[in-house]
Amino acid sequence: MRFRSKIVDVSCLNHFTRVINTISKLTKTCTLRLTVNNLYFILTDKVANGGVSMWCELSQGNFFDEYQMEGVCMEQNEIFLELIPENLSRALKTAQNAKSVKVKLTNKHCPCLTVALELPSLSSSSRIVTHDIPVSVIPRRLWNDFKEPSVPEFDVSIYLPALKTMKSVVERMKNLSNYIVIEANRNGEINLKIETDLVSVSTHFKDLGNPPWVSDDASQNSTQEIDNMAEARIDIRKLLQFLAGQQVNPTKAICNIVHKRMVHFILLHEDVSLQYFIPALA
């Protein structure tokens, strides 16, 4: 099993750092899956993390100037590691003016993802900073746990309003309630609602547009359904974590709602896609 990669380009490095920062805000630990073409950061829907799950996909060619990996065997040419994304985020924090950043799998006191920064110095030789991030290698028999989640059979799919606006709304609502109801229809409308014994607050967004999914063309035709709201009541902290933590500035942000079951967010930004699933509460 081998893995080594190198980032030289500053904008690639910044972009990669932002993705890692986003992930580290969403979860304490996650699985890093390395394939020949892609990197995946995966969080499966364990009860321990409140049933949320995450799937983040990066195309390596858009980030790394060098990228070599060799999996366990030819047939299963992949590597699965468990790591604390916060560590990776911390390692990259001071890398912003690095001449190069190398990320490689090493076996030191334990299996590590080693991040080596080459920093400019006043002398002829560069300053080298290495961060050894402990990881655990996930054995092949468990790989099945980390399959890409299929897009759920949603009732409504809708583009999200500006995430910053949404964040400031949800931030205020969080002071009032622990739960938030997200409801949306196929007419480009989203409502964010909280209800407590003392107060009900709802914020309405309209003209957001609904992404064209090939599969749901058939049902889209019936006009009376178009204003029907699909809703899900979710943990407001999970939603805020997602809104506040994201740093990828997506070109597209989509929300899919499975009525009373779950909310599925997709952030798309050129070469990165981030999916985040929040289960609905009763």
Added chain:
Amino acid sequence: MGEGVKCVITGTNIKALGRAVHSLSRIGDELYFEPLEDGLCLRSVNSSRSAYASFTLAPLFFHSYEATGGTCHCKIHMKTVISVFRSLPSLEKTVEKCLISLNAEKSRLVIQLLCKYGITKTHNLSYQDCESLQAVYNPDTCPNMLRAPARLLSDAVMHFPQTLAEITIMASPCGKVTLRNYVEEDIDSTKTMLTELSLSRDEFLVYQLKKQSDITFCLREFRGLLSFAESTSLPVSIHFNTAGLHCLTCCPVLWESTLHTLPDLETGQGVGPAVFSVDDTVLEVHFVLATLSDTDRASQSESQYNRPPLHSSEDDFLGDDIDYMIAMETTVTHSPPPSSPTFCGHSCINPFQEAQDPLSDDEPDAGVPGTPPNKKFRSLFFGSILANSGHSNQEILAEDSDREEE
């Protein structure tokens, strides 16, 4: 007492004073204020006495400086002083003149800030008379000295997490300095991120090293010094000893390492604390930080310091804090070891006077790894240095350990 001091600070030196107070506030809860003929001394020591800082501001630092009468020593709560200098930017922007005077009659230290638009802020701080606080150290006896621009060092420590407690510097005579985060033994190293950084000797202004040396010390206090030094753009000098000898400086040393150090002491080798200093014509800053002797790590990195294997079960039940405290214990009498970690808070009145115990007193315990050498450690710390430096014990007084006033 009845003696006093009157000084006036103007211009950028006000901010420098503010920064000095900020640096000191990272060390201890009390500021020792000591006006001397040749300048104003501001000092602090942390509660476990593993870190000591001293700023000496020469009369030239001041617009006018007048120390009248004999010596006076007082200590002030750090919180009250820091509140005067809290905001450095506003200090720089609005304060034009700073007057400091000691009003012995009213027992108040008066700090007046003369601001723009004729606003005068007067702070009357209460203080306590106390003995002079003076750690004993002599950087000149340290065989190793590194001097570097503060910027280099702060750029280096920047890569380490803010929460990191201790950092290890390993310097080799071949010209490589490595910094790495110190991981305590009881922490699972497979769960901790390890960070390492190398600097080449070309980046240092002075690189004087006799042997491969490792020192481990508190990062927080060091950061305090660096932020001060960076603001003055003065270089920082680090004086330290060879690995295994340095734990004398004080505290977070585990018991067994104390034991291993004893023989070195007996041979009379130059033992001294790790001293970080910043010098200028108008000010002199010394930070004396405890260094941790990690036999394990030392033997990993440098086989020439092969020491007997660790033999300790005390580690397991003694948290770090307790180690700190016990290490500060004094040889007041050769009574049995304290049963409570709070013991040192109210038992030893004047550690330094007792600290002159000849080193040979410590010998018997040295051979018994199971015996907590807690009381010895302090006497080691001060006693041996006393012997070397030839100070009289009257000059070297510690803060009273029983603080009834609190």
